[in-house]
Amino acid sequence: MSVIVMDLLFELSGEHQHLPMMEVRAVLETISPGAAKLLLQEPGLCVFSVEGISVKHLEMTLAMTRNILLREVTSKAGSFMEEAGKFLPKAPSFRIRATRVGEHHRECDLRHIVKELGRQYSKASRVDLEHPEQDLRVLLSESIHLCSVLAKIDSSSFQARKPNNRPYFSPVSLHPKLARVMVNLSRTRAGGKLMDPFCGTGGILIEAGLIGLDAVGGDIDLKMVEGTRANLAHSGARSIQVHLCDFQELASHDGRIDSIVTDPPFGRSATTAGEPLNKLMSRAYATMRRALAPGGHLVLTVPSEELVELGKKHFELVESVSIRVHKSLTRWLCVFR
Ligand SMILES: C[S@@+](CC[C@H](N)C(=O)[O-])C[C@H]1O[C@@H](n2cnc3c(N)ncnc32)[C@H](O)[C@@H]1O
Numbered sequence: 019m020s021v022i023v024m025d026l027l028f029e030l031s032g033e034h035q036h037l038p039m040m041e042v043r044a045v046l047e048t049i050s051p052g053a054a055k056l057l058l059q060e061p062g063l064c065v066f067s068v069e070g071i072s073v074k075h076l077e078m079t080l081a082m083t084r085n086i087l088l089r090e091v092t093s094k095a096g097s098f099m100e101e102a103g104k105f106l107p108k109a110p111s112f113r114i115r116a117t118r119v120g121e122h123h124r125e126c127d128l129r130h131i132v133k134e135l136g137r138q139y140s141k142a143s144r145v146d147l148e149h150p151e152q153d154l155r156v157l158l159s160e161s162i163h164l165c166s167v168l169a170k171i172d173s174s175s176f177q178a179r180k181p182n183n184r185p186y187f188s189p190v191s192l193h194p195k196l197a198r199v200m201v202n203l204s205r206t207r208a209g210g211k212l213m214d215p216f217c218g219t220g221g222i223l224i225e226a227g228l229i230g231l232d233a234v235g236g237d238i239d240l241k242m243v244e245g246t247r248a249n250l251a252h253s254g255a256r257s258i259q260v261h262l263c264d265f266q267e268l269a270s271h272d273g274r275i276d277s278i279v280t281d282p283p284f285g286r287s288a289t290t291a292g293e294p295l296n297k298l299m300s301r302a303y304a305t306m307r308r309a310l311a312p313g314g315h316l317v318l319t320v321p322s323e324e325l326v327e328l329g330k331k332h333f334e335l336v337e338s339v340s341i342r343v344h345k346s347l348t349r350w351l352c353v354f355r
Contacts, residue, residue: 021070025089031082038082048205060159062119077169081198087165098162107143109151116156123158186245192221204317210276215265220246227255236261236268269309284321303332316354
């Protein structure tokens with residue numbers, strides 16, 4: 019059976035400088051280990067050569083990508099029109115649009131590109147602006163890319179799941195997009211088991227459940243446990259067990275765990291149940307290390323670099339980024355192995 023190899027261009031959302039790219043890489047690594055090769059990374063986009071990957075699966079999984087496109091032509095500005103002129107649409111109808119990614123190629127006239135390529139391509143295919151069978155995009159980043167749109171990621175479902183639209187709300191809740199990215203960074207394979215031992219209102223468990231992962235959660239606060247159960251039922255995610263307990267109990271009771279994705283308390287609005295944060299996190303890292311299957315990933319947010327350093331005593335740090343929440347709060351999102 020032949021395996022389809024494609025160059026996929028991911029048009030990244032501008033929500034964070036690094037997270038969208040980290041998410042794409044992690045998802046490709048998870049669904050097709052070793053089969054995706056990074057060909058190019060430019061502001062706002064990346065191109066991977068992939069083998070045998072379902073674009074539908076990527077569309078249902080990724081949170082911080084805007085569009086998934088098939089890369090047809092990449093060229094420098096000087097030769098783009100000539101290179102793109104060698105391409106012809108393959109479908110009976112097409113549409114073409116051009117967009118700048120950031121501030122690149124201000125000198126290029128987008129209307130001229132669309133008009134000129136549209137004129138050439140209409141010799142082979144019919145223009146249909148409403149329902150084209152091939153939707154072509156010209157993206158002007160450092161290079162210029164001609165692509166066919168394969169999927170548009172629907173971010174309205176993340177908006178609809180915002181914490182204040184759920185039956186139980188608390189200010190500690192993570193935004194669903196960030197929760198989904200964290201789940202994706204954990205590289206949990208289908209059939210694997212994910213744990214959130216500080217589940218709060220259930221944001222991470224909901225996102226794990228919605229992409230079909232097996233998950234278990236716990237929290238020390240009864241209100242949170244009941245709230246998470248209500249939120250899970252409301253979300254339509256698959257059935258997930260939530261326990262009222264200290265994280266240490268959850269980790270020792272639940273057997274083999276393939277990944278841990280969690281957002282421990284910061285000692286501000288989220289309670290540490292009276293335990294000093296450093297002490298709680300020392301205990302948490304040691305417990306999570308014991309609970310995690312060999313090679314499994316821990317993805318978590320912490321409020322200081324000191325707590326990232328503490329994690330390194332127990333795990334290998336794969337990657338970390340800072341996320342500015344507001345003027346006086348920055349979190350570090352870490353992927354440990
Ligand atoms: C930052 S919140 C988690 C928020 C969650 N990610 C969400 O989206 O709602 C941290 C949670 O840890 C819980 N917690 C604090 N100490 C704990 C412990 N020793 N064991 C388990 N949970 C604990 C708190 O009750 C709180 O709900």
